[in-house]
Amino acid sequence: MKIGDLAKVTGCSIQTIRFYERKGLLAKPRRTEANYRTYDNVALEELTFIKQCRSLDISMKEIETLLQNKNNPDQSCASVNALIDEHIIQVNEKISELSQLKMTLEKMSKSCGTDKTIKECGILSELTS
Secondary structure, eight states, X not given: OOHHHHHHHHTOOHHHHHHHHHTTSSOOOEEOTTOOEEOOHXXXXXXXXXXXXXXXXXXXXXXXXXXXXXXXXXXXXXHHHHHHHHHHXXXXXXXXXXXXXXXXXXXXXXXXXXXXXXXXXXHHHHHHO
């Protein structure tokens, strides 16, 4: 299949597919005589794997590591478990940061009523201090 077909099937943009190729996450495709990229089911599976990882907010570096592990199926999966455990820690940190952000925004929201003028706006006052 051509790159446009692969993009449609996976829901990835053509630019994203090319980006993953440049980064080495997706194998370089074969080329037709007219120099069009052609992709097979292996490429479809690889791209689906990458897309699934990205949907879990797994970084490009982590995906690279997971792909290396995936390509060595007889080795222990301890490193994969460790990577995911570390990712869980990172997600928990983000949740904490977002909770703090939410509390700050809620506090700011309460500092200004709709009956005030811009010069009396508590939100703008907090943002400038």
